[in-house]
Amino acid sequence: MSQSNSRPHLTDADLTLEGRVATLTFDRHDVRNALTGTALVDDILAVAEWVNACDDVSVLVMTGAGSAFSAGGNVKDMASRGGDFAGDVAEVSARYRRGIQRIPLALAEVEVPIIAAVNGPAIGAGFDLANMADIRIASARAKFGETFLNLGIIPGDGGAWFMQRLIGYQRAFELTLSGRVIDAEEAREYGIVLEVTEPEALMERVGELAGRIAAQPPKATRLTKRLMKMGQRTELKDFLDLCAVFQGMCHNEPEHLEAVNAMLEKMAK
Secondary structure, eight states: OOGGGGOOSSSEEEEETTEEEEEEEEGEEEEOOOOOOOOHHHHHHHHHHHHHOOOTEEEEEESTTOOOOOSSSSSHHHTTTOOOOOOOOHHHHHHHTTTHHHHHHHTTTOOSSEEEESSOOTTTHHHHHHEEEEEEEEEOOOOEEOGGGGTTTOOOOSSSHHHHHHHHHHHHHHHHHHHOOEEHHHHHHHHOOSSEGGGEEEEEHHHHHHHHHHTTTHHHHHHHHHHHHHHHSOHHHHHHHHHHHHHHHHHSSSSHHHHHHHHHHHHHH
């Protein structure tokens, strides 16, 4: 096995790879998969790096074990001013930058589509983590809350940046400033999640969607995600220039001719 295919050692999560779909399962259900006070930040970062280096992966699925997707920050540590929340302004600031803030930066660089299978509550930083994915499918048991202000803090992991780009400034402002928790159906109405399933059907539905994407030509899939992301921040003329270069790359890949020939064979039947 090549070094790029060697799976990372994870402490608080499980990682599987089947049919080009990698599934990262947060496995600290004892603390509702909190991102602080656990090794989940390091686990997510390790998987993000591995996915980009492993040509056998076309889709990354993130989900949680137990009742929650992620409860975000550990409130008990906040109450005691311990763990990630100990120290003066400079110490807390440095710990955010060196800790949880590495997640949005790492996930923004993941080259394959990311699907969040939101199995239960996604609260605070857990909500923001789900919003860093490209697609969210939720169980009917899922709940979502940008609850930072309820605790007298701000979304320190980038949540205020992600949500307004996902659902617009006004709706994101209301959810963030009110701190209210919404159910999966309301989240679907707002465009936060794409679909809502029954709890027992969540992973099957996510598997169907992930499998459909993973069946696409893998190099073109990675380039397409790069284009989609760059289209959010690039002027049209520059974007079209980039499309031309990426298209030239695709036309010279063996997977392109394989896909074209498969289409011609299907049309001939």
